[in-house]
Amino acid sequence: MKAEIIAVGTELLLGQVVNTNATFLSEELAALGIDVYYHSVVGDNPERLSELLVTADKRSELIVLCGGLGPTEDDLTKQVTAQHVGQELVRDPAGYAQLEAFFKTRKGIMTENNLRQTLVFKDGIPLPNNNGLAVGIFYQDETHTYLLLPGPPSELKTMVLEQVNPLLKRAFPQKEQLISRVLRYYGIGESALAAELADLINEQTNPTIAPYAKPNEVTLRLTVKTSDPKQGIKQLDQLESVIQNRVGRFFYGYGEQNALVNVVVDLLKQKGKTVTAAESLTAGLFQSTLGTVPGVSEVFPGGFVTYSAAMKSKLLDIDPVLLTQHGTVSRACAEAMAVQARRAAGTDYAVSFTGVAGPEPLEGQPKGTVWIALASESGVTSDVYTFSRDRAYIRHSAVMAGLDLIRKELLR
């Protein structure tokens, strides 16, 4: 099964947007055992897209197009592909109903061009869009399968996970299946992890080991190709146990979507504990990260953003003398913030963050210096960290370190 991915959009060719859709689709297709041999990007140009479809037909059986399903005149992926395969474009009733409902709640005027988004192939399968208005298309003729997907990544991802993957599984049942397991690590870099596992990575055939660096964490994807799922899972178990013997101390959880914050919130729920925070340089990013998890209210009532020194005193009742004596980027300040936040919020734990997000130094301390404290029933602990890179990365690094502190405390 040979596949290729065609992304349509002049903004990609101008370098305004990164083609993350191709990456995501490639991962998903690989998991289904479908081999992707080409990616292409072409602009919003009917002739060039049309030519590319002719080329793609010659070399691939599955052709996945993304982008160009929107309402504007330059969105023409459906029109060009319909002509290429000789299909008539018709209105999808469900998509049209969704469009009408959308404009009713928004009290906006539904302009004519919006109808383009509801067009589908007469003999294709319409793919409803749960995060947008452009309906996708799954179409097969005797020789080829075409998939037309929306360009915005949030729309495309949901459509692929919820609708496309089951359709592809049914259309192209593989005798051998791929079984993957994602291991997540915090506190070790990608190259250090790869060095620890160098022999395993070099010798890998089946299962395979793919390390991948994300901001402030690394995942390892173990994938086995097998016709016997039970046997495959046993192989993964064996490989994982060898790996965890070497780097298990940095392991925090399984799964592509299972971020550190999800693990922390689950643990808090399991143990029936609550947490608050007092944030200076992170300015709410830690609490906002907690807020990404549905149902977090059970373990997180709220907290404090104390950016200025005055607010540290005002909201947390910290003695201004302490702040002038030690500075706000100090162990004393971090510990006072955590202790006082815990008291004020009445939670089991409180984390505090104070430091230098940059780009400029603060109180004579260099960019990246961050104090993090954790207060609990049994007292308060704190440590200083030196994070690198830019403002956004430093703030994110601090949040991840704070989450890991709570996780370790809950596992003690």
Next chain:
Amino acid sequence: MKAEIIAVGTELLLGQVVNTNATFLSEELAALGIDVYYHSVVGDNPERLSELLVTADKRSELIVLCGGLGPTEDDLTKQVTAQHVGQELVRDPAGYAQLEAFFKTRKGIMTENNLRQTLVFKDGIPLPNNNGLAVGIFYQDETHTYLLLPGPPSELKTMVLEQVNPLLKRAFPQKEQLISRVLRYYGIGESALAAELADLINEQTNPTIAPYAKPNEVTLRLTVKTSDPKQGIKQLDQLESVIQNRVGRFFYGYGEQNALVNVVVDLLKQKGKTVTAAESLTAGLFQSTLGTVPGVSEVFPGGFVTYSAAMKSKLLDIDPVLLTQHGTVSRACAEAMAVQARRAAGTDYAVSFTGVAGPEPLEGQPKGTVWIALASESGVTSDVYTFSRDRAYIRHSAVMAGLDLIRKELLR
């Protein structure tokens, strides 16, 4: 001048790596006035790469290859391209000296395969690699220009900025240059904006108009191709004034990187005003967004995350009776949060957010219902919004609406 970019690497086709090189190269080539018509990705496979070069020759004059210059057996971009253009591969003496020096300081053993990295075309221009060991190649024959660049982004970027750009400028002096201007809009969807400008977009030739949807906002990129920069800027001014006459009420700023929060922080600084926030469903995301801007401490001292009803009473001294009477997702609650946050923080403005992030309804109100209030010296105003999509999008939508409220208040 037609160009295309070919990235070589199986890891790209497996979705393990995002093709950021194509994005970077596209931006650089656009700035040189070179039109990129295609991106392609192909695996570490000599036949498929060779076929792609034949296709590329037919449609492009400049062919930029990246990746596959490394030391391993599957790095074969140089070998395949050399054969394609009929060039002999020879050792680059400077590259070889660098390789020797590298292994001397590392005290490592220089294995034979490392020599592959120093191969160049007999009649090409070698491009030294200041961040790695693989030497790049610039080669021209009568009909085509080929560029072979290393895959690691840090190596590629430096090579492009320091060596490739000057070479391309000399090889393809452009009489005309591209001048771009990005206009940013909030509060109007991409399709509505496109509808308002449909005639302009349909008739566009030079300058061009490219709308692009980002989460909760739309940008318009106006680009003029001109040999007379002064005249070009005048053309952009004229086009912009026609556009702003129609949709200027949604316009908030210029520039690719100039997010709504930057505009708000700049305005606060200009007017010497300060702001705080009380956040329920957004749980710190509004304040954390303010925190992305360096120097925001001047206008933002900190604020409150009041996720639970108890914290709304505890931190903001809101009467629990009000909360039970009206519910927390209510005008009364939003207005009390804003008024009390402003009082407690002693700022000029306070914004509050209370609503239903989902996925479940809350207090009988559906997901996406959000009350936002703005308190100032002159009192408090509030409104209810109905945001769509998922939890993350609803929270982001609320933050953007809150930022826009302050912006409008500051511009009154």
